[in-house]
Amino acid sequence: MKTIHLALMGAGTVGQALLELLPTHQARFQALGLELKLARILVRDRSKPRPGVPAHLLTDEPKGFLEGADLLVEVAGGTAQAGEVVLEALARGLPVVTANKALLAERWDALREHAEAGRLHYEASVMAGTPVLGALQSLWGNQTLALHGIVNGTCSYIIQRLEEGATYAEAFAEAGALGYLEADPTLDVGGIDAAHKICVLGRLTVDPGLAWAEVQRRTRGIAHLTPQMLRQARAEGYAIRLVASLYPSPEGWVGAVRPVRLPQEHPLVQLGSGRNALVYQGHPVGSLVFAGPGAGGGVTASAVLGDIYRALSGQPGHRPLPAPAPLPAQPAPAFEEV
Amino acid sequence: MKTIHLALMGAGTVGQALLELLPTHQARFQALGLELKLARILVRDRSKPRPGVPAHLLTDEPKGFLEGADLLVEVAGGTAQAGEVVLEALARGLPVVTANKALLAERWDALREHAEAGRLHYEASVMAGTPVLGALQSLWGNQTLALHGIVNGTCSYIIQRLEEGATYAEAFAEAGALGYLEADPTLDVGGIDAAHKICVLGRLTVDPGLAWAEVQRRTRGIAHLTPQMLRQARAEGYAIRLVASLYPSPEGWVGAVRPVRLPQEHPLVQLGSGRNALVYQGHPVGSLVFAGPGAGGGVTASAVLGDIYRALSGQPGHRPLPAPAPLPAQPAPAFEEV
Numbered sequence A, B: 001m002k003t004i005h006l007a008l009m010g011a012g013t014v015g016q017a018l019l020e021l022l023p024t025h026q027a028r029f030q031a032l033g034l035e036l037k038l039a040r041i042l043v044r045d046r047s048k049p050r051p052g053v054p055a056h057l058l059t060d061e062p063k064g065f066l067e068g069a070d071l072l073v074e075v076a077g078g079t080a081q082a083g084e085v086v087l088e089a090l091a092r093g094l095p096v097v098t099a100n101k102a103l104l105a106e107r108w109d110a111l112r113e114h115a116e117a118g119r120l121h122y123e124a125s126v127m128a129g130t131p132v133l134g135a136l137q138s139l140w141g142n143q144t145l146a147l148h149g150i151v152n153g154t155c156s157y158i159i160q161r162l163e164e165g166a167t168y169a170e171a172f173a174e175a176g177a178l179g180y181l182e183a184d185p186t187l188d189v190g191g192i193d194a195a196h197k198i199c200v201l202g203r204l205t206v207d208p209g210l211a212w213a214e215v216q217r218r219t220r221g222i223a224h225l226t227p228q229m230l231r232q233a234r235a236e237g238y239a240i241r242l243v244a245s246l247y248p249s250p251e252g253w254v255g256a257v258r259p260v261r262l263p264q265e266h267p268l269v270q271l272g273s274g275r276n277a278l279v280y281q282g283h284p285v286g287s288l289v290f291a292g293p294g295a296g297g298g299v300t301a302s303a304v305l306g307d308i309y310r311a312l313s314g315q316p317g318h319r320p321l322p323a324p325a326p327l328p329a330q331p332a333p334a335f336e337e338v
Helices: A013-033 A081-091 A101-106 A108-116 A131-136 A151-161 A170-179 A192-205 A212-217 A227-234 A267-271 A298-310 B011-033 B080-089 B101-106 B108-115 B134-138 B153-163 B170-179 B194-204 B210-218 B227-235 B267-271 B299-310
Strands: A003-011 A035-041 A070-074 A096-098 A143-152 A238-250 A252-263 A278-285 A286-292 B003-009 B034-042 B071-074 B096-098 B144-149 B238-249 B253-261 B276-283 B287-291
Touching: A003 A013, A003 A081, A013 A035, A013 A143, A013 A298, A035 B096, A070 A081, A070 A298, A081 A096, A081 A108, A081 A286, A081 B096, A096 A267, A096 A298, A101 A108, A101 A192, A101 A212, A108 A192, A131 A192, A131 A278, A131 B134, A143 A192, A143 A267, A151 A170, A151 A227, A151 A238, A192 A212, A192 A238, A192 A252, A212 A252, A227 A238, A238 A267, A252 A267, A252 B011, A267 A278, A267 A286, A267 B267, B003 B011, B003 B080, B011 B034, B071 B080, B071 B299, B080 B096, B080 B101, B080 B108, B096 B299, B101 B108, B101 B210, B108 B194, B134 B194, B134 B276, B144 B194, B144 B267, B153 B170, B153 B227, B153 B238, B194 B210, B194 B238, B194 B253, B210 B253, B227 B238, B238 B267, B253 B267, B267 B276
Parallel strands: A003 A035, A003 A070, A070 A096, B003 B034, B003 B071, B071 B096
Antiparallel strands: A143 A238, A143 A278, A238 A252, A278 A286, A286 B287, B144 B238, B144 B276, B238 B253, B276 B287
16 A cells, blocks of 8 residues: 655635545545545645644645645645645646646646646646546547637626626626635636636647637626627527637637627537536537536535546646647638627 | 557458548657557458558458557457457557457456556547547546436437337338448347447446446347337427436446436437437536537547557556445436336
């Protein structure tokens, strides 16, 4: 039996769910000859009450946090301190499991070489527990034509309430009361969270060098939507959704996030209500659909745990393409932006 | 640049599609430092016309076929000769990529140790190019509760024709004329092909020892269905579909294939018309849906090529669970069998 010392950064919703999940998987790790042991838990504020979190393992001191660790799990979010700790772990040669799409999207210049080397596992960063990264990694035998997803549940919720007649201000307030909004709500309603995710997907499927600034430049949120716009779209057989897309342009691959009109029978409308959904178009495979929950502590923790399995069973992490995918000859049909 | 010598067994629909696809991926393999070279192609009958297949590489002699090969790709089908060649390759330590669900289902006793060692890649064996194996491998952080799929397109086609009023005999004849039926049609309409696939899925998700004989014993086909049965189901808000399932029973995990009544709004009905679809239920992730084409030369070849990438980039193959998954405390709701 080999003991694996886990360094956990972050003990919020996802971290706490992971701590609940880990003991139920002990037998399965033992069947692989592994004994998982929590070494230390790094948090910003040690005094915050955290039910179920072993207090004696908590630290707020990044220095020494990785001492003796075999694996870093980062579920703290943010790009500053998380970036320093993740990069230190990678520099030490540790495999890293992270759910942090902001970090992956925005600090790719520093992370890319480690991702290419297979040390970075991040299934949980896009669509939480719905395993789209694992699926996309099996699609290398295709030429990617386009990818479209509904990957931010908070925006879906607000749009659904607009469809039901609520004003944007009402729907936004409700989402806040339900705990759906990030501390900085522009991450959700400004489309930034979706942009982070499409950036992660883009480097896996179309261009390892896809630049965050370019995706950010092509990102629009939902704050201008009104119940009237939704009603009119519906009357014409359409639905408005915030869609994150990858598609070819004469200048190369584009990543973009914006509200678009989709036919009501489009799989993203059919499947993407109340959950996340992704449509992949490739040659020769054609059109694929993946759908499932895209948020929630337990849901996200299940993907983090799946990545811990991956890392500990010798599987390489989520590696980006070695070079940009060739641009398809035919332009993809564009959706109508609203 | 490292040269990889590929031994290809089978040059039918999938093999020919793979030979078409390979040259278009040369640049991508080169970006990984690899040069793919076709060493030999093993076929049953060398004299058969095969457009696009380099005749000088063809052989009908299994002896010496693997000499100097770095990787075996088996897309011949069947369990006898394919089994001998695959086992010989594995014994030589070669990675093997196969689309052969019959072989995996029926000769698991001999193959299992090699699958556990990560030498066996078989994404194409279930739902062809729709990457469900890659997705399911990322779900280890969950306790699997149940899995249900529509995984045989020929049966879906026949059932659709019954819904449209055709008799079974008419629908069966049409499927034959369209080239949808296997040489032995009981593989399709007897549910055997679906049973092979659920067996493969079961060993990855619930029980590495899932026995083919047990799954076969619980397999029923569609030959008894009539337009009347389909009509009546529809009038009551249901659709009849051939569903392959994994679910817990007091005796352990069960793999089964049978026509069942599903509510018309069930995702397998919504998504599984004209293509394959799979619903995974797990804790804590909840319910996931995957859908895409489940047949076709190019579609299947894309998954074979994806597996070649996997194998050559040092990823282990599709490894079964190390031990049976714990049985969920609550029994899954059963569908009504017809």
